[in-house]
Amino acid sequence: MILMTKTRKDFDKDWIIEKSVEILKTYSDPITVRALYYLLVTRGMTNDPYIYKKMDDYMVDARWDGIIPFEAFIDRDRRIYGTTLAEPVILSDYIETGKTQIKAWMDNYTLNPWENQPNYVEVWIEKVAQQGNFEKLVDKYSMGLAPCKGHPSLTYLNDSVPRFNSAIQRGQKPIILYFGDFDPRGLHIPVKLCQDIKKRMRMRGMSGEVELKRIALNEDQVINMNLITVPPKASDSMSPKWLKERGNIGVAELDAIEPKTLSQMVTDEIAKYFDPELHKELLEREEIEREQYRKALKTFVSTL
Numbered sequence: 001m002i003l004m005t006k007t008r009k010d011f012d013k014d015w016i017i018e019k020s021v022e023i024l025k026t027y028s029d030p031i032t033v034r035a036l037y038y039l040l041v042t043r044g045m046t047n048d049p050y051i052y053k054k055m056d057d058y059m060v061d062a063r064w065d066g067i068i069p070f071e072a073f074i075d076r077d078r079r080i081y082g083t084t085l086a087e088p089v090i091l092s093d094y095i096e097t098g099k100t101q102i103k104a105w106m107d108n109y110t111l112n113p114w115e116n117q118p119n120y121v122e123v124w125i126e127k128v129a130q131q132g133n134f135e136k137l138v139d140k141y142s143m144g145l146a147p148c149k150g151h152p153s154l155t156y157l158n159d160s161v162p163r164f165n166s167a168i169q170r171g172q173k174p175i176i177l178y179f180g181d182f183d184p185r186g187l188h189i190p191v192k193l194c195q196d197i198k199k200r201m202r203m204r205g206m207s208g209e210v211e212l213k214r215i216a217l218n219e220d221q222v223i224n225m226n227l228i229t230v231p232p233k234a235s236d237s238m239s240p241k242w243l244k245e246r247g248n249i250g251v252a253e254l255d256a257i258e259p260k261t262l263s264q265m266v267t268d269e270i271a272k273y274f275d276p277e278l279h280k281e282l283l284e285r286e287e288i289e290r291e292q293y294r295k296a297l298k299t300f301v302s303t304l
Helices: 013-024 035-043 049-064 091-106 129-139 154-169 184-203 219-224 239-246 259-271 276-300
Strands: 120-127 144-147 171-177 211-218
Touching: 013 035, 013 049, 035 049, 035 184, 091 129, 091 276, 120 129, 120 259, 129 144, 144 154, 154 171, 154 184, 171 184, 184 211, 184 239, 184 276, 211 259
Parallel strands: 120 144, 120 171, 171 211
Antiparallel strands: none
């Protein structure tokens, strides 16, 4: 029996676009082009930088040709800052908006979900491009999300120290849930990150520990989920040590995890540190205090 090895020619423009349309129909939220690439690889496409470049080009053509919606993809690395305000303001519309806002303010009293929890938790990720896979989940739990862009700058780490210190002073345990690539640099980043945070806290005269838990990617996940891997970069000075310790196990990107699987991983991990019974107690107090808040606002408005 002769096994036929597929080549680059087997994954032509028609094949890639057809499979991409099928995949994108299963997602209600936009995904990155990189995530789509790995989903195509799981469906048989060769893991090849050349094919990735061609696929990226085909996705451009497919959007311009109306085959794939422009909104199917998201780009977290490029954003416009602010908005040029040019639309005319209509007074009557403004008045109605004001009325709606006043009504909304009457019910806009909520306690912070983590204020009576024993833990203070933030989610840190290695790549900005992965931000879209995490935003809705951390918003649901009212949590902070920190895209590191590799190893974060000293300024970035310095800004995080007061948050962790405030949590410690409230009697909470600061915890970082970390998600990054499985490669020499990706494994080194959180180790160095912890060292720098502890050093900066000591320099500022703060006591207490910040615990970092690496949730993904880990070696067992790469193996158990049969993720797409490639050899570590020969140009990376940390690769020889990697090869010595791990042998033939290749490196893998966090993007290689199917987005829905990754979302479930994040949800499950956050739930470990969030006590629902304590949250129920918080909501009961919130309802009582909301009534006091409404009365105070009504009294104030009546004096205007």
